[in-house]
Amino acid sequence: MPILEISDLRKSYTSPGGESSLVIDIPRFSLERGEQIALQGESGSGKTTLLNLIAGILKADGGRILIEGEDMCSLPESGRDRLRAGNIGYIFQTFNLLQGYTALENVMLGMVFGGGSDNEFALSILGRVGLEDRIDHKPAQLSVGQQQRVALARALANRPRLVLADEPTGNLDIRNAGAAVDLIRNICGESGAALLLVSHDRNVLDKFERVETLSGINRGLNN
Amino acid sequence: MNTKNVSGIFLIVRKSLAQHKLSTAVTVLSLALAAGLVMSVFCIRNETYDAFTGGPVGFDAVLGARGSQLQLVLNTVFHLETSPGNIPWEMYQAVKRNPNVVLAVPYAVGDNYRGFRIVGTDKQLFTDLEYRKGDKFKVLPGGRFFDPLKREAVVGSYAADKTGLKAGSKFNPFHGLVFDERTRHAEEYTVVGVLGPTNTPSDRVIWIPIEEFYRMSGHVLRGAGETYESSAGEEIPDKHKEVSAVMLKLKNPQSGFLLDQTINRQGKAATLAWPIGRVMAELFGKIGWVNNILTLVAYLVVVVAAGSILASIYNTMNERKREFAILRALGARRSTVFTAIVLESAAIAGIGTITGYLVYAAIMSAAAVIVRDQTGVALDVLRFEWVLVITPIVMILLGALAGVIPAVKAYSTDVATNLAPMS
Numbered sequence: 001m002p003i004l005e006i007s008d009l010r011k012s013y014t015s016p017g018g019e020s021s022l023v024i025d026i027p028r029f030s031l032e033r034g035e036q037i038a039l040q041g042e043s044g045s046g047k048t049t050l051l052n053l054i055a056g057i058l059k060a061d062g063g064r065i066l067i068e069g070e071d072m073c074s075l076p077e078s079g080r081d082r083l084r085a086g087n088i089g090y091i092f093q094t095f096n097l098l099q100g101y102t103a104l105e106n107v108m109l110g111m112v113f114g115g116g117s118d119n120e121f122a123l124s125i126l127g128r129v130g131l132e133d134r135i136d137h138k139p140a141q142l143s144v145g146q147q148q149r150v151a152l153a154r155a156l157a158n159r160p161r162l163v164l165a166d167e168p169t170g171n172l173d174i175r176n177a178g179a180a181v182d183l184i185r186n187i188c189g190e191s192g193a194a195l196l197l198v199s200h201d202r203n204v205l206d207k208f209e210r211v212e213t214l215s216g217i218n219r220g221l222n223n
Numbered sequence: 224m225n226t227k228n229v230s231g232i233f234l235i236v237r238k239s240l241a242q243h244k245l246s247t248a249v250t251v252l253s254l255a256l257a258a259g260l261v262m263s264v265f266c267i268r269n270e271t272y273d274a275f276t277g278g279p280v281g282f283d284a285v286l287g288a289r290g291s292q293l294q295l296v297l298n299t300v301f302h303l304e305t306s307p308g309n310i311p312w313e314m315y316q317a318v319k320r321n322p323n324v325v326l327a328v329p330y331a332v333g334d335n336y337r338g339f340r341i342v343g344t345d346k347q348l349f350t351d352l353e354y355r356k357g358d359k360f361k362v363l364p365g366g367r368f369f370d371p372l373k374r375e376a377v378v379g380s381y382a383a384d385k386t387g388l389k390a391g392s393k394f395n396p397f398h399g400l401v402f403d404e405r406t407r408h409a410e411e412y413t414v415v416g417v418l419g420p421t422n423t424p425s426d427r428v429i430w431i432p433i434e435e436f437y438r439m440s441g442h443v444l445r446g447a448g449e450t451y452e453s454s455a456g457e458e459i460p461d462k463h464k465e466v467s468a469v470m471l472k473l474k475n476p477q478s479g480f481l482l483d484q485t486i487n488r489q490g491k492a493a494t495l496a497w498p499i500g501r502v503m504a505e506l507f508g509k510i511g512w513v514n515n516i517l518t519l520v521a522y523l524v525v526v527v528a529a530g531s532i533l534a535s536i537y538n539t540m541n542e543r544k545r546e547f548a549i550l551r552a553l554g555a556r557r558s559t560v561f562t563a564i565v566l567e568s569a570a571i572a573g574i575g576t577i578t579g580y581l582v583y584a585a586i587m588s589a590a591a592v593i594v595r596d597q598t599g600v601a602l603d604v605l606r607f608e609w610v611l612v613i614t615p616i617v618m619i620l621l622g623a624l625a626g627v628i629p630a631v632k633a634y635s636t637d638v639a640t641n642l643a644p645m646s
Binding site: 052055057058077078081082084085086090092096097098100101105108109110112113114116117154158 | 238242545549551553554555557558
């Protein structure tokens with residue numbers, strides 16, 4: 001059974017003028033367990049909307065998103081929160097680290113709403129991303145690359161089966177971007193988590209064996 | 224709410240309090256003042272009431288000149304106010320012989336030493352009276368009680384401390400109850416003893432033999448209706464003597480009732496203040512509106528303090544929208560975020576209330592010193608009062624309530640729109 005199975009997923013936005021525009025219309029898309037896919041799409045193409053739908057942050061207008069066999073679309077908000085917290089790790093383009101929290105606390109927060117806090121695992125995963133000597137640093141005291149690694153550690157802290165990465169290298173230079181993608185892929189590979197990474201950066205996309213274009217799977221963009 | 228969420232909530236609350244140190248500190252301070260004020264107002268009210276209406280007096284009733292019972296009690300028990308007048312010595316003798324009376328001690332007032340009252344009395348005050356069950360006046364080592372026929376004095380502990388009088392000291396009384404350098408009596412008294420502290424108004428008094436009070440220059444006796452001034456070496460006839468009041472220890476409550484009937488309702492020559500606690504309770508009843516105003520002010524301060532929590536947390540809501548969105552994206556439920564804000568608000572109230580105990584202790588200590596200085600009555604600042612338990616509970620509940628409005632705002636934070644940017 002795939003870790004992620006999307007069918008007939010639809011999401012529209014209504015403009016202030018009252019006009020409805022179909023942003024997401026995906027007849028079928030799936031991701032196998034442990035599989036790593038890069039999804040190519042330009043800015044404003046609905047990449048973040050798709051990831052937010054998969055994560056249950058947004059509610060779809062219709063269709064199904066099966067994660068571990070459970071349909072995200074049919075769940076109430078609290079159910080979507082639970083499913084997200086227990087199964088999904090999310091890496092944001094701007095990292096979205098909590099500024100008042102240390103690296104360790106940011107990672108711990110990735111755990112407490114899902115599987116429960118595990119200080120040792122949090123430390124080990126920070127060590128795995130090379131930040132064992134930065135655990136008490138707050139985001140402002142870290143370089144951009146280090147912040148990105150904290151975000152990665154936080155996304156993986158809950159031992160997710162699916163990692164969503166939204167332009168995770170958007171704020172990094174070319175050299176750091178390549179290293180970051182390698183790190184994300186390696187760690188997901190080690191933990192057995194499937195990875196769905198969206199990017200418009202050719203250097204990033206070239207690192208993946210399977211690359212899909214959003215326009216290829218999403219009919220909403222063609223309307 | 225599962226335990227996983229609870230640990231997350233506590234982390235969120237702890238971090239938020241640390242992140243907003245200044246506003247938290249200011250709010251905590253305002254709550255501490257509010258809590259301290261409320262607890263103090265209630266405790267001072269209760270303790271002053273109990274201290275003045277049921278404190279250690281030793282006597283059951285006071286017999287004095289016809290007039291106000293309250294004035295009589297304030298003048299003789301608390302050594303405040305002026306004397307309503309004198310009664311003849313014979314009346315003292317008569318009441319002393321009354322079978323309902325166990326102990327009758329005469330008081331004669333009208334002089335002071337540097338503002339501390341001088342009371343002429345009988346040695347029985349020291350030998351027979353238990354000012355508190357099982358406690359009699361004691362002189363400190365090296366001293367003794369006065370000789371009734373000598374110009375000697377025994378000084379209360381507080382008066383001794385403030386005036387510097389000690390065994391062997393000599394002093395001249397001043398006429399009247401208010402200290403005035405120009406009214407110095409010629410007679411010199413020798414302090415023969417200092418009393419141990421009793422935590423009663425008696426600590427502020429200088430006791431001298433009543434016989435020597437009569438013999439002080441300028442003291443005119445009118446016990447027989449005509450004026451009489453004593454001469455040295457001459458015995459003062461009882462008919463000329465008079466006393467300001469007679470302090471009475473009664474056989475039982477029925478005795479008080481009988482005396483009250485005889486003296487207050489059937490007689491016209493004197494007033495019996497009985498029971499002393501009831502007389503003082505009437506005073507508190509008359510000034511009860513002052514307490515009500517103080518209580519109202521204290522409640523208002525609490526409401527304002529609760530409002531300050533609301534304002535301080537609400538003002539951070541806009542800057543924290545992104546934080547809530549991130550927490551939600553990490554799996555925190557709306558109810559988790561809501562609970563975290565309510566808990567944060569309650570925590571501020573809790574910290575404020577705990578700090579309020581320091582404010583309470585400071586106010587109570589100051590109040591105890593002032594009351595002691597002014598009246599000699601000792602407030603029990605360590606006494607347990609239910610308000611000390613109820614106030615923190617109410618403050619924390621109010622704090623939690625004040626957190627509901629910002630919590631609703633946090634609850635309604637939209638995750639997707641606050642997780643910028645979109646791509």
